[in-house]
Amino acid sequence: MATDLSDLLVPELVVVGLPAASKKALFTQLGALAAPWVGLDARAIAEGLSAREKEGSTGFGGGVAIPHARLAGMQRVALIVARLAQPLGFAAVDDVAVDVVVAMLSPPHAGGEHLKALARVARRFRDRTLVAKLRGAGSPDAIYALLTADDTRDAA
Numbered sequence: 001m002a003t004d005l006s007d008l009l010v011p012e013l014v015v016v017g018l019p020a021a022s023k024k025a026l027f028t029q030l031g032a033l034a035a036p037w038v039g040l041d042a043r044a045i046a047e048g049l050s051a052r053e054k055e056g057s058t059g060f061g062g063g064v065a066i067p068h069a070r071l072a073g074m075q076r077v078a079l080i081v082a083r084l085a086q087p088l089g090f091a092a093v094d095d096v097a098v099d100v101v102v103a104m105l106s107p108p109h110a111g112g113e114h115l116k117a118l119a120r121v122a123r124r125f126r127d128r129t130l131v132a133k134l135r136g137a138g139s140p141d142a143i144y145a146l147l148t149a150d151d152t153r154d155a156a
Contacts, residue, residue: 005121008078008121009078009079011144013034013079014080014081014143015033015140016082016137016138018082020084020088022088024046027047027049029082030045030046030101031045033082039073040073044071048070049067059098060092060125062125062126063087063096063097063098064131065092066103068106069104069105070108077106077114078106079103080101080105081103083101083135083137084098100131100135133146134147
């Protein structure tokens with residue numbers, strides 16, 4: 001099964017060295033980054049991510065978090081990928097601070113599509129080798145290339 005994320009990610013929504021002192025600050029910055037690309041208000045995006053986080057941590061483990069929200073006005077599922085300047089406490093399942101964030105925004109009616117995309121992202125970021133490569137990538141373009149390459153050809 002192809003695991004590239006090219007249908008969910010645009011290069012402009014990949015950032016390296018994002019400073020975030022708290023989850024609130026992180027969500028505010030992710031909202032500001034995504035707003036022009038998804039056509040929504042930055043505050044609405046930040047509030048959606050915060051509201052979902054209040055239901056339970058989206059810290060995925062291994063230093064990765066996958067915050068997500070369903071937002072009115074979204075036309076399709078979109079990802080924002082950020083490598084943080086400093087690890088951030090996220091109450092992750094393994095208590096490891098987060099330095100790689102993959103935020104997912106979906107239309108409110110995209111139940112199945114949302115869950116399938118979330119499963120794809122989780123499967124991709126469960127790969128410790130990939131996450132190590134993301135941490136070592138020197139630029140947003142390098143991260144984008146890693147996430148949009150179909151890794152099935154590398155499977156051995």
